[in-house]
Amino acid sequence: MFSPLQSIVLILLMEMYTAFPRPGILSLPPLLSAALEIALVLLPVTTAFFAGRKLLKQSASPGFDAGQTGLFDAAISRLRMGTCGLMAINLWVLNFGQWVWNINGFHEWRIAAQAIWLIPILVSWCGLWTVSHYVHRRFDPNGQNADPDPGIAVGNHAFPAWRPYMLMNLRGQIPFLAIILLADQLLRLAVNGLNNSGLQSYATAGSLLATLVLFVALPWMLVRCWDSRPLPDGPLRRELQALAAKWKIKFTDIRIVNTHYLIPNAAVLGPGRISRYFLITDLLLESLNHDEILAVFAHEVGHAHHRHIVRYIVALTALELIIISLTGLVMSYWPGHDQLFNSLDIVIVGMAFISGFSRISRQCEHQADWFAARHMAGEFARPPAPAPRPVIMAIPDPSDGIAAAHMPWFLEFENPAPPDQSTSPTPLMAGAGVMADALMRLSEVTHRPLDKPDWMHPSIRDRVNLLFRLANSPDECARFERRMKRLNKFVYGLVLLAMVLMFWP
Numbered sequence: 001m002f003s004p005l006q007s008i009v010l011i012l013l014m015e016m017y018t019a020f021p022r023p024g025i026l027s028l029p030p031l032l033s034a035a036l037e038i039a040l041v042l043l044p045v046t047t048a049f050f051a052g053r054k055l056l057k058q059s060a061s062p063g064f065d066a067g068q069t070g071l072f073d074a075a076i077s078r079l080r081m082g083t084c085g086l087m088a089i090n091l092w093v094l095n096f097g098q099w100v101w102n103i104n105g106f107h108e109w110r111i112a113a114q115a116i117w118l119i120p121i122l123v124s125w126c127g128l129w130t131v132s133h134y135v136h137r138r139f140d141p142n143g144q145n146a147d148p149d150p151g152i153a154v155g156n157h158a159f160p161a162w163r164p165y166m167l168m169n170l171r172g173q174i175p176f177l178a179i180i181l182l183a184d185q186l187l188r189l190a191v192n193g194l195n196n197s198g199l200q201s202y203a204t205a206g207s208l209l210a211t212l213v214l215f216v217a218l219p220w221m222l223v224r225c226w227d228s229r230p231l232p233d234g235p236l237r238r239e240l241q242a243l244a245a246k247w248k249i250k251f252t253d254i255r256i257v258n259t260h261y262l263i264p265n266a267a268v269l270g271p272g273r274i275s276r277y278f279l280i281t282d283l284l285l286e287s288l289n290h291d292e293i294l295a296v297f298a299h300e301v302g303h304a305h306h307r308h309i310v311r312y313i314v315a316l317t318a319l320e321l322i323i324i325s326l327t328g329l330v331m332s333y334w335p336g337h338d339q340l341f342n343s344l345d346i347v348i349v350g351m352a353f354i355s356g357f358s359r360i361s362r363q364c365e366h367q368a369d370w371f372a373a374r375h376m377a378g379e380f381a382r383p384p385a386p387a388p389r390p391v392i393m394a395i396p397d398p399s400d401g402i403a404a405a406h407m408p409w410f411l412e413f414e415n416p417a418p419p420d421q422s423t424s425p426t427p428l429m430a431g432a433g434v435m436a437d438a439l440m441r442l443s444e445v446t447h448r449p450l451d452k453p454d455w456m457h458p459s460i461r462d463r464v465n466l467l468f469r470l471a472n473s474p475d476e477c478a479r480f481e482r483r484m485k486r487l488n489k490f491v492y493g494l495v496l497l498a499m500v501l502m503f504w505p
């Protein structure tokens with residue numbers, strides 16, 4: 001869905017600075033500082049602008065490869081990552097960090113300081129989104145290029161106007177920052193309150209409890225901040241509900257996220273039944289066929305079935321406890337450097353989190369893919385249903401803002417043809433095939449390069465290749481199962497180490 005990586009890096013940088021605030025390396029006069037700041041904010045925006053102009057020029061020439069737009073989108077997201085460097089320069093090089101931090105009352109209400117530090121970054125992001133909007137709009141003013149392959153029916157949606165486009169991006173990104181910073185602020189106030197009233201011993205338990213509450217409440221809040229609404233009752237919803245029920249996965253809701261048909265994605269949020277949401281974007285529903293939608297949903301159910309989110313939370317909490325305990329140990333040997341060590345602590349936790357989470361998450365993605373392939377194999381192995389599927393069950397609500405014509409989930413699904421036995425020798429191969437088709441289709445719709453992994457996902461090519469290897473070879477399956485078991489043992493090992501260190505005399 002919307003990637004939280006940039007927000008996490010920004011939060012880590014600000015936490016590091018507040019743990020060990022110091023004057024900037026350069027002490028420039030205020031006017032020069034401001035001029036430099038504006039130049040730094042505009043630098044990624046102008047870079048994006050020239051890249052976009054080049055793309056538009058290329059698109060006019062014959063033989064233009066639409067895959068170039070995917071590379072442009074990747075460049076925009078890299079530039080947005082680069083703005084984290086701008087935050088670091090602001091805090092440690094220019095005097096912006098110190099200047100804001102020294103405002104009266106900001107030590108206590110650090111969220112106010114953090115909000116001001118974020119302003120130049122958010123301005124830069126808005127500039128990048130504006131350039132991206134300009135380029136896509138010029139490239140594709142009437143949605144004519146929405147689907148280069150006329151064989152697959154995807155509606156031609158005009159690229160949204162600037163305002164809704166910006167709103168979508170802001171609503172996608174701001175909630176991560178706002179909710180985490182707000183939770184951090186409230187937690188600090190609560191811990192200070194407990195310490196001041198002589199209840200220090202409850203402070204650690206209190207903060208652990210608050211973190212847990214945050215993990216449960218975060219999905220609920222994100223779903224409300226993003227532009228989403230429940231998947232209307234109809235044949236598709238009932239089918240997805242039945243799929244989740246088959247694997248005994250309880251959830252709060254299945255929701256459609258409105259991305260103006262720009263992002264084809266699905267996700268599951270929340271560690272347990274009271275805050276578990278399945279999200280599917282409008283473009284995903286429109287891009288995939290019936291079996292592919294089921295396969296993607298089964299992938300998300302796979303995440304829940306294997307308790308991946310719980311595993312992330314446990315691993316992260318254990319890691320944090322280990323690093324804090326070790327730092328405490330080091331600090332007792334070298335007293336007097338508490339601020340420095342606290343700041344280093346955040347660097348280590350942050351780096352371990354960003355690289356460790358990525359490794360664990362990519363394994364979990366493979367596991368969810370494999371779960372989906374096996375689920376679909378089970379479906380294909382059953383004899384095809386004799387009666388046609390149910391017809392339209394719900395009437396679209398015109399007040400929803402999405403044109404009723406663009407609501408494929410209301411339409412009747414054709415009776416699926418039984419798998420072609422000549423091309424799919426086994427149900428397992430057919431299951432892997434439908435999941436692979438869905439993945440390939442998603443990369444085709446976004447023009448995302450097949451070989452590019454992202455922070456949480458392996459590359460599409462790796463995912464597809466592994467699926468077919470697993471479907472083909474029991475040996476490969478056994479190896480894969482062993483790999484996942486090792487991952488589990490690693491997480492248990494972290495928890496054990498954290499406990500030992502916590503209760504070390």
Ligand SMILES: [Zn+2]
Pocket residue numbers: 299300303365368
């Ligand atoms: Zn996934």
